[in-house]
Amino acid sequence: MTCETWAPGACDPARRSLLRATAGAGSVLAVAAAVPFVASLTPSQRARAAGAPVEVDIDKLAPGELMVVEWRGKPVWILRRTPEMLASLARAEQHLADPGSAVDAQQPDYARNAHRSIRPEIFVAVGLCTHLGCSPSSVFEPGHGALGADWPGGFLCPCHGSTFDLAGRVYRNKPAPTNLEVPPHTFLSDTRLRIGADAGTPA
Structure with missing residues (x-):
């Protein structure tokens, strides 16, 4: 079988060059198309937050300040408590x-203590009310008008009034049951936290 019989015009050197160039361009386009697909398989920050541990830098978190990060689709609070805030816990x-x-x-177990934390000044908690899952607001000011003169500071759920x-x-006689x-967490250094894993979490 001659090349003309197999594919008319295939014996033409110019045509052969065009076929090679077309095949090469197709390969390049296939690789280029695959790159976004492969990149899409790399876990994004949101995907990691949906299940994997999240690492957080708390170096700039000032005393009395609260920051919020996402882990497993939930808001997680990190509060750097002041000495006054810590003193309010006993009251x-x-x-x-x-x-x-x-x-x-x-x-x-390592947070089963009066301050519910590894280090007294750093409090880590899932910011969802245990009643129906609303996110409580921070009301750190003692004696806040709406909560009474004896309010020592804490959190108020805006949905049904549970206070923490x-x-x-949780305070007594509130809708929140617990x-x-x-969450599980550990300190990687003085200024870096890992949320979602601790020393007891299997690798």
């Missing part, structure tokens, strides 16, 4: 439903 205890955080699922102290412990959740 609130007599009004709390569960001051000792008796429910195991509320926090890891500055360790996320304290705010403290």
Whole structure:
């Protein structure tokens, strides 16, 4: 079989060059098209936040300041408590439903203490009310008008009025059944936190 019989015009050198160039361009376009697809398989920040641990730099978090990050699609609060905020925890205890955080699922063992944290000044909690999942607002000012003169500062759920102290412990006679959740977390350094994993999390 001659090349003319197999493909008319294929024996023409100019045509052969055109076929090679076309095939080469097609390969380049296929690779170029694959790059965005491969890139789409790389976990994005949001995908990591949906399940994997999240690392957070808290170096610039000032005393009395709250920052919010996302983990597993939930808002996670990181609050750097002042000495005054820490002192308010003891004053609130007599009004709390569960001051000792008796429910195991509320926090890891290392956060089962009066300040519910690894380091007293750094409080980490999932910012969702345990009643119906609304996100409480921060009301850090003691004696806030709407909450009474004896209010020591804490969090107020705007949906149904549940209140929490500055360790996320719920006040008595409120709709929220339990304290705010403290997620697994660990300090990678003095200024860096990993949320969603701790020393007990399997690698």
